[in-house]
Amino acid sequence: MRYALSSASLTQVRNTLSGRPMLAFDIDGTLAPIVAEPWRAHISDELRACLRSLAARTPVAIITGRAVKDARPMLGFSPHYLIGNHGAEGIPGFERQSTAFQRVCGAWLAELSATTDAHGWRAMPGIMLEDKQYSLSFHYRHAARPALARQILEERVARLVPRPDIVHGKRVLNLLAPDAPHKGGALQSLLGHSGCTRAMYVGDDVTDEDVFRMRMPEVLSIRVGRKRKSAAEMYLKNQADVVRLVRRLVAMLDGTRYPARSHAASVSPVAQ
Numbered sequence: 158m159r160y161a162l163s164s165a166s167l168t169q170v171r172n173t174l175s176g177r178p179m180l181a182f183d184i185d186g187t188l189a190p191i192v193a194e195p196w197r198a199h200i201s202d203e204l205r206a207c208l209r210s211l212a213a214r215t216p217v218a219i220i221t222g223r224a225v226k227d228a229r230p231m232l233g234f235s236p237h238y239l240i241g242n243h244g245a246e247g248i249p250g251f252e253r254q255s256t257a258f259q260r261v262c263g264a265w266l267a268e269l270s271a272t273t274d275a276h277g278w279r280a281m282p283g284i285m286l287e288d289k290q291y292s293l294s295f296h297y298r299h300a301a302r303p304a305l306a307r308q309i310l311e312e313r314v315a316r317l318v319p320r321p322d323i324v325h326g327k328r329v330l331n332l333l334a335p336d337a338p339h340k341g342g343a344l345q346s347l348l349g350h351s352g353c354t355r356a357m358y359v360g361d362d363v364t365d366e367d368v369f370r371m372r373m374p375e376v377l378s379i380r381v382g383r384k385r386k387s388a389a390e391m392y393l394k395n396q397a398d399v400v401r402l403v404r405r406l407v408a409m410l411d412g413t414r415y416p417a418r419s420h421a422a423s424v425s426p427v428a429q
């Protein structure tokens with residue numbers, strides 16, 4: 158993995174921006190710091206302003222594991238595409254499939270709420286089931302014994318009908334309907350829909366590896382946090398680097414050298 162803000166990498170970033178690029182981002186751990194209670198996650202005002210500037214210049218996509226209705230208020234700007242539930246919600250032209258995923262999740266929810274489950278996972282403190290309409294998420298961050306919680310949940314989930322596709326996150330078990338697209342499939346669909354010929358994708362987690370692993374030649378992949386086993390081409394050290402990258406993207410799209418002191422006002426995203 159190469160550092161995305163090195164001068165050699167920035168040349169590659171600049172190449173990605175030629176033509177009509179799509180710039181795509183995950184939310185949690187990428188634009189917003191991971192927090193113990195997901196509902197407290199927050200994108201800084203500075204980054205929101207940068208993203209707003211970016212979206213005024215080129216198509217911006219947000220691809221998140223959150224539900225769309227949960228993610229939208231966090232953004233503070235309107236991306237061209239807002240894809241929720243890891244790809245199961247919000248892809249233009251996939252509305253019928255999304256409705257089918259919703260039905261499957263409803264059936265799982267009924268099964269997991271049945272009285273027969275009262276002495277299983279529901280009896281274990283620290284497990285929370287989140288209904289995201291197009292997918293379900295089991296959070297076990299607060300379980301006293303996370304490994305045991307995960308084992309109990311995996312055993313229970315394996316008995317659901319139809320059997321879900323499981324996506325492991327950071328102490329979260331995401332249940333996706335069989336055949337629901339993952340983030341990589343979502344990005345590919347958006348490229349087709351938008352007519353963009355190139356893209357950059359920035360993410361931090363296992364679900365983002367679904368994008369990185371596809372190694373689409375037109376997509377530059379960047380992971381927040383260096384990780385040896387990641388399939389991403391580049392990495393950013395932390396979320397402060399995400400802000401630096403987005404500021405540079407705005408400046409590059411304006412054809413301005415960065416930093417450009419004499420034109421500081423015209424390249425500052427906050428000033429837009």
Ligand SMILES: [Mg+2]
Nearest residue numbers: 183185186362
């Ligand atoms: Mg993430």
